[in-house]
Amino acid sequence: MKVLTGGVLIDGIGADPVHNAGVVIDDDGRISQVGRLTSLPAGAEIIDIAGRTIMPGLIDCHVHFFVDIRPFQELALTPMSLRVIQATLNAKTTLDAGVTSVRDALGSPAGFKTAVEQGLIPAPRMRIAITGLSQTGGHTDFHLPTGILHPLLPGGNPWEWPDGICDGVEEVRKATRSVLRAGADFVKLMSSGGVMSPSDEPTATQFTRAEISVMVEEAAAVGKTAMAHAQSTEGIRNAVECGVESIEHGFYLDESVIAEMKARGTFLVPTLQALTAVLRRAEEQPGSVMPQSVRKAQEAVEAHKKSFKMAVESGVRIAMGTDAGVGEHGTNAEELRLMVENGMTPMQAIVASTKTASECVHIDGEVGTLEPGKIADLLVVDGDPLDDIGILEDRSKLLMILQAGHSYKDLVS
Numbered sequence: 538m539k540v541l542t543g544g545v546l547i548d549g550i551g552a553d554p555v556h557n558a559g560v561v562i563d564d565d566g567r568i569s570q571v572g573r574l575t576s577l578p579a580g581a582e583i584i585d586i587a588g589r590t591i592m593p594g595l596i597d598c599h600v601h602f603f604v605d606i607r608p609f610q611e612l613a614l615t616p617m618s619l620r621v622i623q624a625t626l627n628a629k630t631t632l633d634a635g636v637t638s639v640r641d642a643l644g645s646p647a648g649f650k651t652a653v654e655q656g657l658i659p660a661p662r663m664r665i666a667i668t669g670l671s672q673t674g675g676h677t678d679f680h681l682p683t684g685i686l687h688p689l690l691p692g693g694n695p696w697e698w699p700d701g702i703c704d705g706v707e708e709v710r711k712a713t714r715s716v717l718r719a720g721a722d723f724v725k726l727m728s729s730g731g732v733m734s735p736s737d738e739p740t741a742t743q744f745t746r747a748e749i750s751v752m753v754e755e756a757a758a759v760g761k762t763a764m765a766h767a768q769s770t771e772g773i774r775n776a777v778e779c780g781v782e783s784i785e786h787g788f789y790l791d792e793s794v795i796a797e798m799k800a801r802g803t804f805l806v807p808t809l810q811a812l813t814a815v816l817r818r819a820e821e822q823p824g825s826v827m828p829q830s831v832r833k834a835q836e837a838v839e840a841h842k843k844s845f846k847m848a849v850e851s852g853v854r855i856a857m858g859t860d861a862g863v864g865e866h867g868t869n870a871e872e873l874r875l876m877v878e879n880g881m882t883p884m885q886a887i888v889a890s891t892k893t894a895s896e897c898v899h900i901d902g903e904v905g906t907l908e909p910g911k912i913a914d915l916l917v918v919d920g921d922p923l924d925d926i927g928i929l930e931d932r933s934k935l936l937m938i939l940q941a942g943h944s945y946k947d948l949v950s
Contacts, residue, residue, distance in 0.1 A: 543587035549891035566942030594637025596894035599858030603644030628660035647720030666725035729772025814864030
């Protein structure tokens with residue numbers, strides 16, 4: 538048994554911080570007591586965290602461990618076996634940043650998730666989408682004008698990474714079933730164009746409503762849900778009204794779409810970091826980002842910020858996601874700062890990154906808040922993120938990172 542005592546508690550639910558509080562963690566890695574502790578269990582390991590903040594581990598609803606933006610030639614010369622090792626390092630780097638759970642929105646196969654579950658590699662707990670479903674010429678159709686396939690997205694074994702390019706209801710149905718067979722926890726679909734794709738625009742609408750409805754139907758048949766890369770207004774609307782559970786990015790929201798999202802309880806995973814990261818990558822690594830992607834990112838930045846602010850003011854359910862892979866792995870906490878800069882309070886950003894994110898990823902019964910019975914995924918932070926949300930970006934301020942009660946990082950004890 539382990540007891541953290543004397544800290545400032547942020548429970549993830551959104552309640553006011555509790556000073557001189559603690560958490561009791563049982564030997565099975567679950568929380569048995571939280572808040573002001575009237576007595577300490579006999580024989581427990583007592584860890585004094587006076588003056589520090591204790592909070593849930595962060596949850597990123599949109600990462601890509603198998604994706605790294607690098608120059609074309611470098612990607613083309615990287616065998617998939619090496620990309621597995623690179624993905625392992627990306628996962629570790631993400632955990633180092635205080636992110637204890639993720640949804641990999643495209644890229645990681647079921648075997649990689651199994652390795653994490655078996656404790657073979659240090660990584661956040663995972664939910665996966667494996668392959669993004671796209672129409673021909675859509676967001677994950679990375680064929681270049683020459684006919685060459687851009688090597689940004691992982692692939693190789695079609696059983697682990699099913700082909701996601703599909704057109705028409707029956708092709709879509711089969712592709713969806715193939716992704717589910719491969720072990721996807723969520724069906725990822727592209728209902729609009731995007732920034733990194735070579736032959737479409739973020740304002741383009743993709744997949745028909747009939748096609749989207751089939752994906753949602755097939756996911757529901759096995760007790761799962763769909764998430765949509767959706768940037769254009771009509772692409773977002775189609776996804777929401779056809780029953781997709783979470784909208785990823787949401788660059789071009791309008792009031793009517795927001796009203797429909799609120800009515801249905803649809804999540805928005807805004808990935809504010811993504812466009813900033815694209816432009817930063819293009820400047821720091823010439824040749825790593827296609828010219829049209831730079832242009833599209835520049836055009837979408839202000840609309841994205843405006844849409845996010847509208848969503849915050851309207852009370853849409855917002856869950857944190859970064860699109861890491863497009864951005865640098867391990868910089869996930871930048872998203873919280875960007876959410877605060879664009880209209881959230883620090884507490885709202887923390888709740889979006891813990892409680893609401895856990896609900897979006899369907900792990901809220903186990904993690905996301907510090908409550909009795911929950912798994913002890915938590916952080917001890919040297920400072921007050923409600924006073925300065927940016928301290929979560931400083932890894933030296935993350936004094937403890939616990940997963941299921943086990944110390945992955947401990948600079949306190």
